[in-house]
Amino acid sequence: MMNSSSEIAGLETSAVTAAADFRQFAVEARKLVDAALDRVLPAESIPPERVHAAIRWSVFAGGKRFRPILLLAVGETFGAEREPLSDTACALEMIHTYSLIHDDLPSMDDDDLRRGRATCHVRFGEANAILAGDALQTLAFKLIAEDESLSADKRVLLIAEIARASGTPQGMVAGQGCDLEAESREVSAGELEQIHRLKTGALIIAAARCGAIIADASEAELAAITEYGAQLGLLFQITDDLLDVTATAEALGKTPGKDQRAKKATYPALYGVEATRKHLAHAHQSACAALENIARPTELLHAIADFILQRQA
Amino acid sequence: MMNSSSEIAGLETSAVTAAADFRQFAVEARKLVDAALDRVLPAESIPPERVHAAIRWSVFAGGKRFRPILLLAVGETFGAEREPLSDTACALEMIHTYSLIHDDLPSMDDDDLRRGRATCHVRFGEANAILAGDALQTLAFKLIAEDESLSADKRVLLIAEIARASGTPQGMVAGQGCDLEAESREVSAGELEQIHRLKTGALIIAAARCGAIIADASEAELAAITEYGAQLGLLFQITDDLLDVTATAEALGKTPGKDQRAKKATYPALYGVEATRKHLAHAHQSACAALENIARPTELLHAIADFILQRQA
Numbered sequence: 001m002m003n004s005s006s007e008i009a010g011l012e013t014s015a016v017t018a019a020a021d022f023r024q025f026a027v028e029a030r031k032l033v034d035a036a037l038d039r040v041l042p043a044e045s046i047p048p049e050r051v052h053a054a055i056r057w058s059v060f061a062g063g064k065r066f067r068p069i070l071l072l073a074v075g076e077t078f079g080a081e082r083e084p085l086s087d088t089a090c091a092l093e094m095i096h097t098y099s100l101i102h103d104d105l106p107s108m109d110d111d112d113l114r115r116g117r118a119t120c121h122v123r124f125g126e127a128n129a130i131l132a133g134d135a136l137q138t139l140a141f142k143l144i145a146e147d148e149s150l151s152a153d154k155r156v157l158l159i160a161e162i163a164r165a166s167g168t169p170q171g172m173v174a175g176q177g178c179d180l181e182a183e184s185r186e187v188s189a190g191e192l193e194q195i196h197r198l199k200t201g202a203l204i205i206a207a208a209r210c211g212a213i214i215a216d217a218s219e220a221e222l223a224a225i226t227e228y229g230a231q232l233g234l235l236f237q238i239t240d241d242l243l244d245v246t247a248t249a250e251a252l253g254k255t256p257g258k259d260q261r262a263k264k265a266t267y268p269a270l271y272g273v274e275a276t277r278k279h280l281a282h283a284h285q286s287a288c289a290a291l292e293n294i295a296r297p298t299e300l301l302h303a304i305a306d307f308i309l310q311r312q313a
Numbered sequence: 314m315m316n317s318s319s320e321i322a323g324l325e326t327s328a329v330t331a332a333a334d335f336r337q338f339a340v341e342a343r344k345l346v347d348a349a350l351d352r353v354l355p356a357e358s359i360p361p362e363r364v365h366a367a368i369r370w371s372v373f374a375g376g377k378r379f380r381p382i383l384l385l386a387v388g389e390t391f392g393a394e395r396e397p398l399s400d401t402a403c404a405l406e407m408i409h410t411y412s413l414i415h416d417d418l419p420s421m422d423d424d425d426l427r428r429g430r431a432t433c434h435v436r437f438g439e440a441n442a443i444l445a446g447d448a449l450q451t452l453a454f455k456l457i458a459e460d461e462s463l464s465a466d467k468r469v470l471l472i473a474e475i476a477r478a479s480g481t482p483q484g485m486v487a488g489q490g491c492d493l494e495a496e497s498r499e500v501s502a503g504e505l506e507q508i509h510r511l512k513t514g515a516l517i518i519a520a521a522r523c524g525a526i527i528a529d530a531s532e533a534e535l536a537a538i539t540e541y542g543a544q545l546g547l548l549f550q551i552t553d554d555l556l557d558v559t560a561t562a563e564a565l566g567k568t569p570g571k572d573q574r575a576k577k578a579t580y581p582a583l584y585g586v587e588a589t590r591k592h593l594a595h596a597h598q599s600a601c602a603a604l605e606n607i608a609r610p611t612e613l614l615h616a617i618a619d620f621i622l623q624r625q626a
Contacts, residue, residue: 019525042482048490074590108437126420131490138480141454145472152465159458168364177361177444234376
């Protein structure tokens with residue numbers, strides 16, 4: 001998640017400072033999340049060894065930890081300590097990683113390369129990859145259910161929130177299902193946005209909302225954070241689509257141009273690259289506008305929106 | 314789950330009455346669970362249609378609903394109403410069905426036939442089958458998290474219980490992982506029992522325990538129910554293994570002899586059929602002995618143990 005300073009040239013001085021603060025925050029948050037994940041995931045020495053090795057291979061594959069960082073940033077914006085945020089942050093990363101493992105399978109997107117190395121099924125075989133994804137989902141909900149730093153009332157709210165956002169018909173699995181169904185036919189702009197909203201947006205919104213819920217944000221604040229998360233999700237997906245067209249495999253850590261070849265519904269495929277950049281700018285503005293409704297210091301949340309706008313991988 | 318009366322010949326008169334009561338109970342419980350599942354599962358008319366059709370295809374494939382029935386029977390034994398038991402019973406069936414869908418996949422057990430009809434991936438393709446399983450797991454935890462007939466404290470206990478029993482290293486996914494790893498080599502009796510305990514036993518124990526937890530059973534009662542559930546799980550797995558050797562495809566609704574051909578670790582493969590029947594009788598006795606420690610009317614729970622002992626499919 002670190003950028004070279006040249007990549008943030010062109011932002012105003014205050015934004016440059018905020019970006020530097022965010023980079024510092026992201027480095028710390030990633031360390032915290034990685035240490036917590038290492039603590040809660042089963043050891044490779046315990047049977048079934050290959051399933052546990054497959055889990056760790058994918059969880060510690062150099063992911064950006066975007067969702068946990070977002071949750072921590074929102075939580076801290078609303079005054080929460082890190083302790084009650086940490087397990088839910090890990091749970092989100094586990095859900096995200098399970099979805100990557102299953103999406104990469106031969107019968108799904110059939111990807112061999114992810115974050116610069118072999119995908120889970122290439123390294124450990126399909127059966128272990130399926131089980132690793134299944135187990136990560138289970139572990140995510142278990143982690144929150146057993147989190148004694150949160151009241152039981154909050155734990156069930158968080159589990160319901162993440163389950164809605166990652167399941168069907170309102171979440172990630174629904175998005176992947178609609179995406180697969182759309183591969184064989186023309187897709188309208190409205191359908192494309194709905195697929196993205198489900199596939200990527202829902203879990204990003206959930207990350208932002210979970211941070212706010214843990215921090216006891218007000219209903220109005222939660223509404224603003226939901227809109228911020230929705231625009232951030234859009235921003236994230238559009239940059240993802242653009243990078244698939246413009247980036248190199250080395251920068252991306254996966255095979256670029258794949259969406260295009262698979263005739264996937266993407267923004268550049270539908271609007272062309274230039275109009276897609278305009279959609280990008282609009283989503284960024286809308287994310288920042290949503291933050292205007294929050295009477296807290298939101299520099300960190302602004303910096304996250306800036307960071308996604310500028311990301312190269 | 315209905316037996317002809319000839320199949321329960323040989324049991325004492327009181328056991329015959331209890332068996333009749335149990336059949337009546339099982340019919341009602343199955344109706345209740347099926348209606349609740351139909352209510353909470355996404356409609357096939359909502360996108361992604363094929364994922365939702367795949368979910369319903371597998372959930373309504375004529376399953377025996379053994380885990381929900383067990384949960385309801387234990388819950389009612391300890392005095393709970395049906396209302397607070399119903400959603401957790403459905404959640405268990407959703408977890409069980411997700412595991413069947415994923416276990417049947419070509420890279421796992423590669424089964425074409427289940428409960429007398431095409432398995433999920435044969436009917437809807439692998440991608441939809443993987444997503445259907447994923448979504449069923451998510452829906453199970455969501456259902457409990459949102460169950461307003463239970464306190465939040467109870468909901469987190471139940472979610473943690475089911476997550477432990479269905480995940481790794483202490484649950485169903487661990488069992489399936491160990492089973493796959495064991496396919497290529499000789500397996501000891503101890504390993505075989507451990508695989509079964511994880512793969513089948515853990516979720517059956519969880520079903521029994523969840524019923525007791527919802528009904529506010531005492532610690533001592535919960536301990537007795539845990540032992541009862543463990544013996545029931547063993548009984549269930551041994552009869553499953555035996556049926557794979559002795560039953561016809563028609564009675565079984567799936568391809569028999571498959572375990573044998575796949576050199577799977579099974580009781581008959583390890584001990585032979587006759588010694589396996591002795592293990593069966595011992596597990597049945599142990600399940601009944603565990604019930605002696607419960608000062609409630611346990612006829613229904615006895616009848617469940619009898620029923621599994623006698624089952625033909």
